[in-house]
Amino acid sequence: MVFQKRSSLEMESGGGSHVAEMPRVPKSARGKRSIRKKESQGQVMCAFDLLATVAGKLLDAGEGSLGNTSCGAPVLDSSPKNIRVKKEQCDEEAKHFKNEVMDQDSCNESALVSHIAFQRPVNQHGRKGEDLEGSHAMNEDPKAKSEALDKESSVISCTKAELGCNFAAIADRWSPESVESGAFTGDAVANVMPMTTTGLHKNAPDMYNLLDPMDVDVKPPPLVSSDSTGEMSLYGNKIRRSTSFPRVPKGGVGFTVDRDEEDDDDKSSGCTHPSTATNRGFRPNCTAGHSRVKKLLACKHRKVAPARMHKGDLSYSDVDRKPSFRNKKMYYTRQRTQRSTFKRRKMFDRHSAQVSEGYAKANTKFAARDSHTVSSEANKGTDSMAFQKSHESSDCHVKLRIKSFKVPELLIEIPETATVGSLKKTVLEAVNAILGGGLRVGVLHHGKKVRDDNKTLMQAGIARDDVLDNLGFSLEPNCAPHPPQLSPPEDNESLETVDTTEPLARIAPADSSSKHGEVDASQELALAPLSANYQGNDHDFVHSPGGMSSPDKASTNSRAIVPVTPADSNAGAIVPANKGKRSPEQGQRRIRRPFSVAEVEALVLAVEKLGTGRWRDVKLRAFDNAKHRTYVDLKDKWKTLVHTASISPQQRRGEPVPQELLDRVLAAQAYWSQQQAKLQPKTPPLAEALLLT
């Protein structure tokens, strides 16, 4: 009887708790993300396209006179030519873009595409941001305006497309997680629950035992404090967790997300699992060209920034557009900033430099020049690596100057209430995650993606002559074309990111992102974490970045978009290299991965049950999957939670932790302290009592 009752309660509680939890996740806006994106892009694109078109026409018409003509762009003198050129490029890019998208077999392209298709169009309402931006561009200065319109508009469309594509890819990875995490979880729970329930009914006690041996033996009675309900919920949760999620990790529900395994940087050595995997995949290739590329990039000083956009691609658009004008300025500034900020990471930076995000221009265009002469012969066969290619041809040397890389888009959703600082962080993390996951470099020639790494430049038709305008490089998240890597669910954690990447990401991302101000951004990363959470999913998001993931698996391959794990199978050479270098610097401090509310809840639950002196057990119970959370971390977190709970809300920083949780923290802390006190004094309780009195 009793048991039954209990079970029923548990069930309820479980459901309730579950529900309760879910809500939180949403907080970050799972569902929103997709919607928002959709809206913004569609609109923007249209608007810009139109503008571009108009501008183009005007220009063409006025070309001869050049003029100023009426448009409001008197200043336009800028040169129609440029404009046109750009446009063309854009068009090409756009085309390429399409191709790319389609091409990327590795990723779930089809899926992506579809996504894109759906999402983009939808975005319509504009996001203020976009509109504003758009208006800005237009309004700002007549000059700028004209230029902006012409160039930018065209560019934007192109860029956007590209970004969109990439982004979409990413989004897929991420979004599924984030988005679905809720639903997913729910489903999982639903499915699981029955089983659990059944079991419970039969005999709850056993269930417990099975589930948590530890719990069973809990010495002091669990905190439980007041409401049985509360307890029940706890148990319920646990059960669910242990049962469904935890145990099922990869297989079933996936909710758990594998990322943990991979991700966490714990291993840190830089390579982190994900990266490791990634590296394996691509390192080889990358390596060769890698150094070179870096240098080149370094020279340029340019940084490409991945964009992320929340609602819209606004940011992208901005980013994209700005490039020409602002880039320089910004560029320097950034550098300075970055340097100062990331001194520590210098080393990494160096490596990663190439990647830096800078403005995300999405385009990679670079100017290539032939440096040498080169004999026409060149080696035809041989090299494989894209980068190498450039080098390679011993005979013919094609010099490439890469001004910017096309960077994959990132989706970030953040609550409006989030601080700019958090936004920056988020973006950074996301970027890191992606980078960390591994990037691969794509070579575009005349808008087409050159997939065959074994082709020589000549074979690919990349001649010195056309290099300039026709060659492009893109940084892509690893799609993880290779299942293997994927399998481990990557965690996506955004954070995971490998060290190498971090440097870059950090630098640029922060700036760009913050500037753009995506207000909301909760990144998907964040979302992912939540879902995972309890178990400890690892992903904390990171970085949220980034993070991301579990759903993906289910849905797609799981590419987990998570930044962290992005996994990539392919691998960009760059990353690996960095990693390798990085490892040496073990000293690096681990990346910061703030605990998500979900994680806090998991921690609280675990501590309520296990007490404050068994961090190892707490880790096992609630964060077994979160490789990046060590028992020391949990202990520290608890410490901070206790502190947080004791200070005024105004003094608290970071993502606000629900008061309810804080209250529980205090209650648990008090309870367990008491228990400890009782146990400690070898003196019997009596003594205690006496003392107290």
Place this chain on the structure above:
DNA sequence: TTTAGGG
């Protein structure tokens, strides 16, 4: 390795 605390 895990705890427990200080930094």
Place this chain on the structure above:
DNA sequence: CCCTAAA
């Protein structure tokens, strides 16, 4: 988060 002394 890191670092460490103790256990």
